[in-house]
Amino acid sequence: MNEIVRKTQPTVTHASLDPQDWNEFRALAHRMLDETIDSIANVRARPVWQPIPEDVRATFRTDVPRGPSGLADVYREFSESIAPYATGNVHPGFMGWVHGGGTAVGMLAEMLAAGLNANLGGRDHMPIEVERQIVDWMRRLFEFPEGASGIFVTGTSMANLMAVLVARTSALGALARQYGIGNDGALLTAYTSQAAHGCISRAMDIAGLGSDALRKIRVDADHRIDVAALRAQIAIDREVGFKPFLVTASAGTVDIGAIDDLKSLAQLCREEGIWFHVDGAFGALAILSPELAPLLGGIELADSIALDFHKWGQVPYDAGFLLVRDGEQHRQAFAQPAAYLRREARGLAAGAVWPCDLGPDLSRGFRALKTWFTLKTFGTERLGTVIARSCALAKYLETRVLAEPRLELLAPVNLNIVCFRYRAADEINREIVADIQESGIAAPSSTMLDGTFAIRAAIVNHRTDEGDIDALVSAVLEFGARRGGDGLIEVEAPPLAAQ
Numbered sequence: 009m010n011e012i013v014r015k016t017q018p019t020v021t022h023a024s025l026d027p028q029d030w031n032e033f034r035a036l037a038h039r040m041l042d043e044t045i046d047s048i049a050n051v052r053a054r055p056v057w058q059p060i061p062e063d064v065r066a067t068f069r070t071d072v073p074r075g076p077s078g079l080a081d082v083y084r085e086f087s088e089s090i091a092p093y094a095t096g097n098v099h100p101g102f103m104g105w106v107h108g109g110g111t112a113v114g115m116l117a118e119m120l121a122a123g124l125n126a127n128l129g130g131r132d133h134m135p136i137e138v139e140r141q142i143v144d145w146m147r148r149l150f151e152f153p154e155g156a157s158g159i160f161v162t163g164t165s166m167a168n169l170m171a172v173l174v175a176r177t178s179a180l181g182a183l184a185r186q187y188g189i190g191n192d193g194a195l196l197t198a199y200t201s202q203a204a205h206g207c208i209s210r211a212m213d214i215a216g217l218g219s220d221a222l223r224k225i226r227v228d229a230d231h232r233i234d235v236a237a238l239r240a241q242i243a244i245d246r247e248v249g250f251k252p253f254l255v256t257a258s259a260g261t262v263d264i265g266a267i268d269d270l271k272s273l274a275q276l277c278r279e280e281g282i283w284f285h286v287d288g289a290f291g292a293l294a295i296l297s298p299e300l301a302p303l304l305g306g307i308e309l310a311d312s313i314a315l316d317f318h319k320w321g322q323v324p325y326d327a328g329f330l331l332v333r334d335g336e337q338h339r340q341a342f343a344q345p346a347a348y349l350r351r352e353a354r355g356l357a358a359g360a361v362w363p364c365d366l367g368p369d370l371s372r373g374f375r376a377l378k379t380w381f382t383l384k385t386f387g388t389e390r391l392g393t394v395i396a397r398s399c400a401l402a403k404y405l406e407t408r409v410l411a412e413p414r415l416e417l418l419a420p421v422n423l424n425i426v427c428f429r430y431r432a433a434d435e436i437n438r439e440i441v442a443d444i445q446e447s448g449i450a451a452p453s454s455t456m457l458d459g460t461f462a463i464r465a466a467i468v469n470h471r472t473d474e475g476d477i478d479a480l481v482s483a484v485l486e487f488g489a490r491r492g493g494d495g496l497i498e499v500e501a502p503p504l505a506a507q
Contacts, residue, residue: 040083041119047098048115052099056096056099056101056451057095059093097109097469104451104465106425110325113382113386114381117377121373127372128373130370132357133356142158142376145383150313152333157335158330160379163326173215176341177341178283185341195249197250198256199256201226201257203258205261230422232267235269235276242280254283255277257284265422267291283312284311285314286307286310286313290315292307293391294395296389313331314329320395320398321379322394327375332366342365398472404474414430416429418460424466425466429462439487440487447483447487449479450476450479
């Protein structure tokens with residue numbers, strides 16, 4: 009009978025996905041690494057960004073690859089069709105959105121993390137200790153108590169959502185996770201400024217509370233939340249039976265980089281018994297600069313802080329982070345016992361609180377390693393200097409704008425973001441932004457301020473210098489002058505690259 013069973017069993021092919029020739033693989037891997045390092049070292053030799061040709065785009069509309077391809081051929085396709093058409097935030101001329109420039113150190117750390125292939129959902133292994141160390145470092149930097157907790161996430165949009173969920177659980181109790189938000193949940197109201205990032209409203213939506221439950225409070229002349237107006241709105245909501253539960257302050261607003269009055273907001277939230285959260289996507293890391301840290305006075309009083317290491321921290325994407333003052337409240341919002349996640353006294357399943365107890369993900373990459381490498385290699389003092397330098401460059405751009413009659417400054421320069429325009433119609437300014445992007449000289453973005461179209465320069469990249477600022481100003485003036493004619497020009501890339 010056993011002989012029959014053996015004859016009917018299917019043949020199993022024992023074939024690993026490892027290279028058949030490790031020496032050949034090693035040589036190609038070294039070439040990949042060398043060429044990637046060269047691309048970073050010589051980044052100024054190429055355009056910031058360039059449009060994707062239609063024939064290149066079309067090559068990515070092919071069928072599923074059923075058979076294998078040589079690694080060298082796949083890498084060639086990457087080199088020719090992917091790398092040249094990336095976002096461009098590695099380039100010092102990228103000033104559009106608040107994207108960090110990354111570092112070669114962070115790139116190497118990401119490679120090492122991929123080699124370990126660690127899942128940081130839980131269990132007892134050293135990568136989780138690395139993440140816990142960074143949590144402790146952030147706790148110390150922001151003067152949070154020892155019971156604080158923290159976790160790496162994709163970015164501040166996710167961190168802000170998680171903060172809403174922690175605040176919701178704190179307001180309704182842990183049973184709301186089982187029974188739903190109910191009638192009490194329908195009465196919860198949250199508050200932020202009109203200048204806050206749109207992900208706050210989206211977080212309220214995803215959390216099941218509804219975006220209408222978010223009160224967007226007017227801002228003052230400096231684009232900071234009007235604390236008196238906030239206090240009045242909370243009183244009105246309480247009077248009619250609503251239950252205020254969350255205030256989200258901004259430490260660096262998305263449009264101009266304004267920082268709310270964190271001390272006053274912390275005091276108000278303490279008086280009202282409301283969760284105080286700070287969206288510090290990029291601005292929170294100003295804590296690393298002795299020159300800028302005083303602007304964050306009061307952030308140490310927050311119940312939670314969201315930030316991105318991949319912005320001012322220059323860590324390669326993605327590396328968002330949430331820090332919570334009360335680690336037990338954080339855990340109550342997400343922990344979920346399961347037999348397959350049972351904690352043991354010893355062995356691989358041992359350990360303290362696992363990261364999966366502090367967020368929605370069980371499968372998590374080793375984001376902490378590239379952050380650890382960055383912090384260890386450069387130190388907070390040097391990173392703080394880089395952050396202060398980007399703000400100084402923003403002031404330099406401000407002086408260039410104010411000194412040029414053809415340009416107009418549209419908002420105060422609080423940190424590293426400058427909003428200005430060419431003195432012409434909005435439509436011309438809109439075309440100027442696209443012209444500059446397509447030229448490859450620089451990559452500014454745009455926004456609307458008080459109904460006026462603004463050219464927005466967010467200076468985040470540690471490689472950016474005064475020459476890059478000058479090139480942006482020259483490009484705005486040149487394309488503005490051309491658009492001031494018939495409005496139709498041919499853009500060649502890059503016509504001003506030498507400036």
